[in-house]
Amino acid sequence: MTATALKGDLESLRARVRQLEETAVRQPLPTLPALTGLVELRPGAAYEVDSASLVLALLAGASRQGLWSSVVGLGDLGWEAATALGVDLGRTVVVPDPREHWLEVTAALIELAGVVALRPPGRAAARDAHRIAARLRSKGTALIVWGSWPMPEGRLSLSTPRWSGLGRGEGRLHTRSAVLTVRKGAGPERHAELLLSGDGTISRVVSDTRAPVGPVDEQVAV
Amino acid sequence: MKPRARTMVLWCPDWSVAAATVEAGLPADQPAAVLANNVVTVCNQAARADGVRRGMRRRDAQARCPELALLDHCAERDARCFEPVLVVVEQLCAQVAPLRPGLLAVASPAGYYGDDRAAAGVLVEHLATIGVLEVHCGCADDLFTAEQAARRAAAGDCLVVPPGGSPVFVSELPVEALDEPALVGLLRRLGIRTLGALAKLPARDVKARFGDYGARIHQLARGEDPSLLTARTPPPELTCQVRFEPPLESIEAVGFSVRRTAERFVAQLAARQQVCTRVHLEAEIDGRVVSGRTWTHVRWFSADDLVDRLRWQLAATAGLTTDPQREHGGVDAVRFVPEVVEAAGADGLWGGGAEEEVERGVARVQALLGYDQVVVPALQGGRSPGDRQAWIPWGERPSGLRPRGLPWPGSIPPPAPVLVLEQPWPAEVLDGSGTMAWVSDRGALSGEPARFRPRPDTAWQPVLAWAGPWPVEERWWENGSRKLTRFQVVGADGRAWLMLCDRGRWWTEAGYD
Numbered sequence: 001m002t003a004t005a006l007k008g009d010l011e012s013l014r015a016r017v018r019q020l021e022e023t024a025v026r027q028p029l030p031t032l033p034a035l036t037g038l039v040e041l042r043p044g045a046a047y048e049v050d051s052a053s054l055v056l057a058l059l060a061g062a063s064r065q066g067l068w069s070s071v072v073g074l075g076d077l078g079w080e081a082a083t084a085l086g087v088d089l090g091r092t093v094v095v096p097d098p099r100e101h102w103l104e105v106t107a108a109l110i111e112l113a114g115v116v117a118l119r120p121p122g123r124a125a126a127r128d129a130h131r132i133a134a135r136l137r138s139k140g141t142a143l144i145v146w147g148s149w150p151m152p153e154g155r156l157s158l159s160t161p162r163w164s165g166l167g168r169g170e171g172r173l174h175t176r177s178a179v180l181t182v183r184k185g186a187g188p189e190r191h192a193e194l195l196l197s198g199d200g201t202i203s204r205v206v207s208d209t210r211a212p213v214g215p216v217d218e219q220v221a222v
Numbered sequence: 223m224k225p226r227a228r229t230m231v232l233w234c235p236d237w238s239v240a241a242a243t244v245e246a247g248l249p250a251d252q253p254a255a256v257l258a259n260n261v262v263t264v265c266n267q268a269a270r271a272d273g274v275r276r277g278m279r280r281r282d283a284q285a286r287c288p289e290l291a292l293l294d295h296c297a298e299r300d301a302r303c304f305e306p307v308l309v310v311v312e313q314l315c316a317q318v319a320p321l322r323p324g325l326l327a328v329a330s331p332a333g334y335y336g337d338d339r340a341a342a343g344v345l346v347e348h349l350a351t352i353g354v355l356e357v358h359c360g361c362a363d364d365l366f367t368a369e370q371a372a373r374r375a376a377a378g379d380c381l382v383v384p385p386g387g388s389p390v391f392v393s394e395l396p397v398e399a400l401d402e403p404a405l406v407g408l409l410r411r412l413g414i415r416t417l418g419a420l421a422k423l424p425a426r427d428v429k430a431r432f433g434d435y436g437a438r439i440h441q442l443a444r445g446e447d448p449s450l451l452t453a454r455t456p457p458p459e460l461t462c463q464v465r466f467e468p469p470l471e472s473i474e475a476v477g478f479s480v481r482r483t484a485e486r487f488v489a490q491l492a493a494r495q496q497v498c499t500r501v502h503l504e505a506e507i508d509g510r511v512v513s514g515r516t517w518t519h520v521r522w523f524s525a526d527d528l529v530d531r532l533r534w535q536l537a538a539t540a541g542l543t544t545d546p547q548r549e550h551g552g553v554d555a556v557r558f559v560p561e562v563v564e565a566a567g568a569d570g571l572w573g574g575g576a577e578e579e580v581e582r583g584v585a586r587v588q589a590l591l592g593y594d595q596v597v598v599p600a601l602q603g604g605r606s607p608g609d610r611q612a613w614i615p616w617g618e619r620p621s622g623l624r625p626r627g628l629p630w631p632g633s634i635p636p637p638a639p640v641l642v643l644e645q646p647w648p649a650e651v652l653d654g655s656g657t658m659a660w661v662s663d664r665g666a667l668s669g670e671p672a673r674f675r676p677r678p679d680t681a682w683q684p685v686l687a688w689a690g691p692w693p694v695e696e697r698w699w700e701n702g703s704r705k706l707t708r709f710q711v712v713g714a715d716g717r718a719w720l721m722l723c724d725r726g727r728w729w730t731e732a733g734y735d
Contacts, residue, residue, distance in 0.1 A: 173734060
């Protein structure tokens with residue numbers, strides 16, 4: 001073995017050690033394969049979503065990798081669909097009705113690390129959002145809010161859904177295609193067409209179908 | 223050679239029936255029978271008087287005795303009810319060997335009580351105090367003879383076979399006493415009617431014909447049962463109790479004061495390398511048990527867990543508050559009764575790590591909202607999407623879930639809805655003529671759905687695609703059952719809903735988002 005090859009190995013090992021030593025805050029949380037490169041859950045950040053499908057898809061990505069997922073204020077999720085996506089129910093904590101204590105409950109469940117999904121009953125005050133954000137950063141937890149949240153890291157929305165399999169009086173719901181729009185701060189919107197098939201899995205059909213003007217750097221994770 | 227201690231057998235006849243009638247709260251003189259697989263396995267004297275016999279089919283038994291109480295066979299119940307009997311006998315003599323529920327053997331305590339008959343009298347008397355009235359005793363040199371003597375003794379009496387008298391006593395018994403139906407049939411056909419006749423056969427020949435099994439039977443027939451009593455070790459007392467003098471009035475004080483007891487409870491189990499996974503907590507106020515509840519834990523109870531559970535329970539059931547001004551009696555006593563104790567696993571060795579953090583986080587939420595407000599979702603079998611999932615309070619084990627493996631005809635095919643509404647929304651669906659669509663008793667839809675809104679506060683939208691009606695045939699045999707039909711509806715905005723139609727009323731049950 002040559003010295004250069006050894007040096008290369010050494011470098012890669014060093015890089016790996018650096019990676020492990022970095023605090024969890026730096027490592028993006030795992031997402032579903034269909035969403036990689038498009039959505040990245042940064043630990044310590046809050047994301048706005050607009051549908052239950054997205055909540056479950058984001059939980060599933062983290063839950064598949066053994067992270068805990070907590071759900072606050074969402075008593076109406078379909079857990080069969082969640083399981084089909086890959087959510088591990090054994091590592092899921094749900095508080096269906098936190099009543100007026102939803103902020104305290106969310107703060108407590110952030111301690112579990114992983115991903116916390118929240119449906120706030122109203123709009124959170126900026127001060128509360130800052131307190132939650134501080135906790136998120138210290139624990140490396142990502143917050144997914146179905147609703148609105150002051151200054152989210154990113155906004156994900158699912159639009160123009162089209163169902164196939166259902167006719168007028170016959171057939172049954174089978175597959176859905178929808179366009180996922182990702183907005184991050186003032187950056188350009190990113191689009192991808194997703195196929196949500198009958199067995200509950202999500203696959204990506206076309207990336208950046210209707211990309212806005214200007215080049216979109218594939219490496220920029222949102 | 224030191225003579226072997228004589229053996230005394232106590233027999234409670236028809237124990238399964240006696241235990242079942244006591245648990246069911248039936249009068250003792252009611253004809254009753256315990257059935258397994260629709261066949262009578264045990265029946266009591268009143269049922270026998272009406273002609274009910276072992277091995278009889280359910281309908282034959284009912285035909286002979288219409289007022290017969292039919293009880294299910296439950297081996298666990300028999301053993302559980304026999305436990306108090308064992309405890310009473312253990313208080314009076316050493317070396318108690320339970321043979322099966324309803325039958326126990328002891329080394330005869332004749333030396334202490336005078337003679338065998340007196341000893342039996344004492345036992346029968348004490349058993350009567352716990353409500354076991356029909357006890358037959360038998361005493362002999364060996365176990366088999368003693369059991370046969372007990373079966374032939376009068377109720378409450380003791381049949382004593384004198385020392386060395388076993389062979390004579392046994393020789394007069396019919397071969398049916400062996401309770402081995404196959405062998406008894408064969409012996410009868412060989413012309414052997416009594417155990418005495420069997421004992422007279424040369425032991426070598428019996429062994430040659432029946433092997434070791436025959437040799438053992440031959441020994442029994444000679445009145446020389448070689449089996450020794452295997453006395454049980456009385457189970458340890460694991461229940462912990464603490465009394466408060468004067469009674470404590472606030473939950474905080476109780477929680478603080480029971481900590482030592484909770485620690486002792488966990489420690490005594492730990493000393494046996496055991497952990498408790500289900501515990502019954504009881505609190506007494508003014509000498510009455512006012513709060514009793516069983517708690518289960520996914521892993522095991524630590525002292526903190528026990529104290530937490532007790533606080534939640536007191537807050538919920540006993541009407542105690544943290545407010546010291548409120549008028550109520552104080553808590554006199556708290557009892558921790560272990561219900562399920564398991565061997566401690568090895569997973570405690572390296573510490574829980576992340577799991578412990580999760581436990582702490584959840585405990586904080588439980589303290590805020592109540593223990594049942596933190597749940598873990600679980601899937602189960604069912605037809606409607608709502609039936610197919612269940613909430614299990616954090617820390618409890620799932621129980622009573624419907625199996626998912628069954629076909630569940632009528633369930634909605636995948637994809638599963640991402641939104642399953644706990645409270646269905648009242649919906650409206652109009653047909654082409656602008657009137658509410660409805661489904662007739664024969665399952666016909668009044669008109670094609672044209673416009674709908676999934677909940678009253680949303681805007682009307684045209685129906686893009688729909689399927690249905692899918693009839694729901696559930697519990698049609700019950701009174702007040704409704705004829706329901708399901709529809710899948712896609713609106714103009716592309717969102718799909720699962721709707722339920724109860725004749726002319728519509729509900730949104732689930733959403734596909």
